[in-house]
Amino acid sequence: MKETADEWLKPVKAHDRKDRKKRKEDRDKFYLQPDAQLESLLPPKDHCDALVEVYIDQFEQMHRIIHIPTFRREYSQFWENPTESRYAALTALVLAICAVANCIHTHESLRFTGMISNAHSTAEKWIKAVEEWQSRQSMKHRKLIHYQVACLLYLSKRVNTVKKKRFWTNSGALIQDGISVGLHREPSHMSGKISVYNQEMRRRIWATVQEFDMQASFDHGLPTLVSQLHYDVQPPRNLDDEDFDEDTTQLPPSKHGKEYTYSSYQNLARQSLPLRMELSRLLSGPPGEVDYDQVIRYTNDITHEIDSLPSWEHNNNNTHGGKRPLLAYTLLHIQLRQYIIPLHQPFLKLRKSNAKYQYSEIIYYNAARDIVLLHDKLYEQGIRCLNFLREDALTTAVNLCSVTMLQPRGSTNMIMINSQHTVKLLEKCLSMKEDRLLRCGNTEPWGYSIMCSALGLLEAHLGTKTTEQAKASSAERFVNLHYKLLANQEPPVSSQQTELSRIPGLEVAERAKVSIIPGFVPTTAAAAAALSSSSPSLSLSSSSFEQLLTHLSKSVTPFSFQGYPASSASQNTVDSLLPQPLPWMPTSIDPQAAQSFNPDFSLEALGLNLNELWGESWDFS
Incomplete structure (x- = not known):
């Protein structure tokens, strides 16, 4: 066919031949072009610097997406020499990072439009702009930075609760894109053209999207896409970013698990991945296929994985910009303990008919309690990223309330003896939720009201408040939050x-x-x-x-x-919008009012x- 085409088409100059070199030059030239629309959305440099530091300081110690020294070098040139170094992909990467950290960063004065904070609205605007840019990029000729932007977009949507019902489909799309370019295969066994630097970054990106999909599957109660996938990619090595760069020809050996690095979470999370995938298949499958003996066995396996995790020295977590082993420690524990709750939940109500199920009540309660306490330790250190990334405050509050209310009043079992401690745990959950709502806004009207109701139900069940008092205090807490939101409103245009x-x-x-x-x-x-x-x-x-x-x-x-x-x-005064003693609360004169x-x-x-x-x-x- 080639000879025929040369014979007939070449004499009339109709012969076309691919110039691969020129096409590559054109693609590289197009890749380096700036994007004025994205640049117009960039925040001032000081604000952008602060958001980048928040992201690196917290999120990069969980999900590895960027190589920090390489990014810092490019980011410095991004501002110092914008005419040559501000190409569109890097601008999109910076905006995506800012979108992740915007609500978590401590703003001097938060303002609201309706129930949405201005920080949340700005983050949504950045997310939309980067998504539109990404949709225009070629699927065939993508670089590492395009997959980094995709991961950051997903992360920013989770942090800002943007279209949460699509989290599972979005994480599945990341898995599909990763499979299409072979991220699930060990890069050292592939073509020799992949540099050592890119090999390790491919492992990190795959580990990141895999954890995204695992958590989205758990949250939605749906199967994960990787449960039936054959993959041979090795886990990311336990290395700091300073241990290798783009010029590295041989990757250093992985450090011991007891030595904390920025990649410790990804390296250790891979050890429990087979167990978590098996639990995901079990919990997302048809109900009633697991008996109690299996539940006990899986609980022992989870406990064994938890006990094998290293306990790093995480007392010095206040240093800004330093390593935070407490963050990785907390996430490693929570992502294992969370499976105990749905495993034992079907057996809670069987406790009245068979005493052997009392173990399920205790292990269920302990798992929910430990998750709250782990989050509380992070909050004491000023680390908010995990609370913004997960819905543990809501779910554990409901879990603790439900298992306590199953206990008969006046009982002396362990759960009822610790009932006042349980009330304090629910208060901690509400405080974490309030902090998130006062930074992002109340994008979900009923989540916080459910938590307030759970606390009221528990107080009424324990007898610390009458039913009417519990109702009133729940309503007061819910309305007080909205008073705070209304008191910081932008001038409404309705x-x-x-x-x-x-x-x-x-x-x-x-x-x-x-x-x-x-x-x-x-x-x-x-x-x-x-x-x-x-x-x-x-x-x-x-x-x-x-x-x-x-x-x-x-x-x-x-x-x-x-x-x-x-x-x-x-x-008619502004004072009427501020929190005041609420008039519908029962007074000391007439408590039943x-x-x-x-x-x-x-x-x-x-x-x-x-x-x-x-x-x-x-x-x-």
Whole structure:
């Protein structure tokens, strides 16, 4: 065929021949081009530096995605010589890193639009821009940095809770992309063109996407894609990034597991991977296929894996930018202990019919308790990344509440004896959840309310509060959080303002109410007439006045104060939006006082409504 083509097409200059060298030069030239749209989204250098440090200091000690010395060198040139070093892929990488760390970084003043913090909104904007850039890249000619960007995008979505129902499909897509380029195969057995540096980075990227998929599968109760996959790639070596670089020709041997490095988590997590994959297949399979003897055996296997983990010296975790063995230690323990809870959950209710299942109650309780205590140790060190990456605060709060409420009142078993300690554990869970919501915003309206309800149920079950008091305290905690969010609102621009602008004379009346008669709200037509006569520019028809009166009479709080409806005139100051002693709480005089709800309450009086507060969080996508 080639000879025929040369014979017939070459004489008429129709013969086409691939110039591979020129094509590669064109691709390299295109790769080095900047992207003005991405660059326009970059934060100021000082802010960007802080976000990069937060990411490296915390996330890179769990999931290895970048080679830190190489990245720091390129990042330095990124700002010092932007005309030559700011190519689009590196800009996308920096934006993705910033999106991961933006909500965790301590901002001086957090502002909210509805229930979403500005830090979360900015992170979402960066995620969307990088996703759009990534979708335009060739699937055939991808470099290491493209897979690093993909991993960072997934990580940023988990941290910022962006489309959480797609976490499992997104992690599966990362696995599929990795398989398509052979990340699951040992790179040293492949073509000799792969450098030693790229071989180790391929192992790290594969270990990262594998852990992403394992956790997403556990969270969703769905099978992992790697459970039936044959792979021969070796685990990442227990090495610090300073131990090798792009010019390394022979990789140093892996350090001992008791010596902590930035790659210790990935190296040790691989040891328990076969057991976790077997548990994933079991728990995501048809129910009822496991008997109690198997549950005991798996529990012993998990305990054995936990006992084999090294206990590094993690007392010096306050050093900024230093190694944090406590972070890797916590994640290694949690990702094993989490499987104990679903293993024993089906047997909790069988305790009443057979005493042998008491072991399940105790091991279930201990696993949930230990997960909370491990997270609490991290919070004492100011490490928030694991709480933002996982939903342990919510799940363990529900687990502790459910297993304690199964115990009969007045029992002297271990769980009931520790019941007051359990209440403190739930308080810790709520504090962790509140910290996350006050940084990201309440993107999930019901998660926090479930935790408040769980605490109230437990307090009522233990008898420390009456049912009405427990209900009231749960409601108080939930509403107090939203008071904090509302107190830090950006000036709202809502559709409600547009609707109110259609009421004739409303703007003039609002101005007159403040400037002419401060604190006075007209309640009769005569009062309105007096107000009109005092201001020649104000003229209201009777129908317009009725609309105005309906709007002005609405209270900005949903509850009556001491049995009387709260007037809007008393709520016109900013102080009314700040946390105050809540009026529906039972008083010391009448502890059984019922909540008195104000039927005229309207969120529109705050310039907000539920759809604007929670936005797309109602969407089930």
